[in-house]
Amino acid sequence: MQQAAARVLRGARTPQVLSPPVRTPQVLSPPVRTLPVRARSAPAGSAPLGLLYERHGEPAAVVQLKDLEVPKLGDCDVHVKMLAAPINPADINMIQGTYPLLSPLPAVGGNEGVGEVLEAGRRVTALKPGDWVIPADAGLGTWRTQGVFPEKMLLKVPSDISVLCAATLSVNPCTAFRVLADFESLVPGDSVIQNAANSGVGQAVIQIARASGIKTINVVRDRPDLPKLVERLMALGADHVITEEMLRKPEMKDIFKSIPRPRLALNCVGGKSTTEMLRHLQPKGTMVTYGGMAKQPVMVPVSAFIFRDVRLRGFWMTQWRKDHVQDQESVAAMMDSLCQLIRRGQLTAPACTEVPLQDYRAALEASMKPFVSSKQILLL
Known part of the structure; x- marks a missing residue:
């Protein structure tokens, strides 16, 4: 089953293996009624x-x-x-x-x-x-x-x-699918950490990961309506929702008593949020940057390279499409998998x-x- 789930994230055409090993969470419908x-x-x-x-x-x-x-x-x-x-x-x-x-x-x-x-x-x-x-x-x-x-x-x-x-469909879900599939060979039980978890890509990452049995640690900014946001992301399938401030606290150790440290970090913010998120990666883990909402540089301690051999990568969906213009099978497999998740209610629009x-x-x-x-x- 682990091999089957890994094939799905690599773009395989077997969408049925995306069914999670646990109960499918209730997902949220858009709060605004969709008119005909x-x-x-x-x-x-x-x-x-x-x-x-x-x-x-x-x-x-x-x-x-x-x-x-x-x-x-x-x-x-x-x-x-x-x-x-x-x-x-x-x-x-x-x-x-x-x-x-x-x-x-x-x-x-x-x-x-x-x-x-x-x-x-x-x-x-x-x-x-x-x-x-x-x-x-x-x-x-x-x-x-x-x-x-x-x-x-x-x-x-x-x-x-x-x-x-x-x-x-063509931007955020595709970006989420590719960053989960292309940088680490994730299997059920692995974990991923991401910031901007309430963004369009972040919500898609939560749902696709949940459908594949992958745990998510989701970082958001503190705000007055934080409990409502946490509730909404948990309903989508998030395993943990924390604030940027909590990344620097000892309580983070409690999370890793029940799930492994992440092999993959997804960065859409930059600045301190990225630096602190990187500290929780496994040795030889990968951080993928696909956005820079804080308009601040990605800062990485030298020790992360020397002693933990972390990898820093970047991703741009437009470039992926250019690189795969002759590989329509990969494009079709990705779209098929995403549409199957949508039909089953495991992937919703933001x-x-x-x-x-x-x-x-x-x-x-x-x-x-x-x-x-x-x-x-x-x-x-």
């Missing part, structure tokens, strides 16, 4: 709209809601009606001009979302009208009601999952606030606040 997407989507015959920016700057100042032209459908193109699209930190950074990947200006914002195929070109083989699709890579420009895209820029997803899960397209300015301003734990979902 088709009723909220723009009619196919109406003039398409999009959130366009012609220069870089603060999103609320430079993004404008404008009419868009839909290009003529080419032989290898697909006409898509977008259903919903989240606002992610990377979307904000791209508009600000600070992200490593920038779209040519003028550009439509949004890297993630889900749409329905309206029409396919005569040489399109994998998609047909009615199929649901998500971006195959970043930079698609999903904050629009309609668009025409090359088939190779889209991935088909099942339409029997919720629209919120589909709209938020808590979402649904925002009509016309209210995009408020959504952008909310998303620019640091450490926002809820996503803004544009209904298109």
Whole structure:
């Protein structure tokens, strides 16, 4: 069973082994009611709209809601009606001009979302009208009601999952899946420690790890509503939820009386949180950095390298997709495993606030606040 669970995290096509060895925890549904997407989507015959920016700057100042032209459908193109699209930190950074990947200006914002195929070109083989699709890579420009895209820029997803899960599938769950799968050969009973545990990736890590029998130690910032946050993460399947301050206290030893020290640490913050989290890694363990929300450097004691031989790695989902553009089997296996978890209720979308397209300015301003734990979902 341990070998089977390890194969799943490496991208194997046997999703049934993701069933946890313990009782599946009750997972939280988004607190906001999901309205019927088709009723909220723009009619196919109406003039398409999009959130366009012609220069870089603060999103609320430079993004404008404008009419868009839909290009003529080419032989290898697909006409898509977008259903919903989240606002992610990377979307904000791209508009600000600070992200490593920038779209040519003028550009439509949004890297993630889900749409329905309206029409396919005569040489399109994998998609047909009615199929649901998500971006195959970043930079698609999903904050629009309609668009025409090359088939190779889209991935088909099942339409029997919720629209919120589909709209938020291509970034955070995929990142969580890969950081759990690609850096350490984890087996049931192993443990992982992560900061920013209430982020989109953090919540996905908790749920995927729980489904594979892997224990999680989840670090969050102290806050007035900390008990509610702890309760929510525990309901998702977290084994331990602690504050950054607790990382430096002797009480951490009590955690390791029941579970082993982690072989893998996941860092999305930087600064002191990362340094203290690193101290709890097993010798020869690995810390993977996939974000830097504190905008502070990763500081590592020399002793961690010399006496414990820890490894520091980095991960960027966009780069992984580029490296695996010719390896569609790995992409398909990952998507299959994630969709199976969603169907079984073991992987849910983060808590979402649904925002009509016309209210995009408020959504952008909310998303620019640091450490926002809820996503803004544009209904298109």
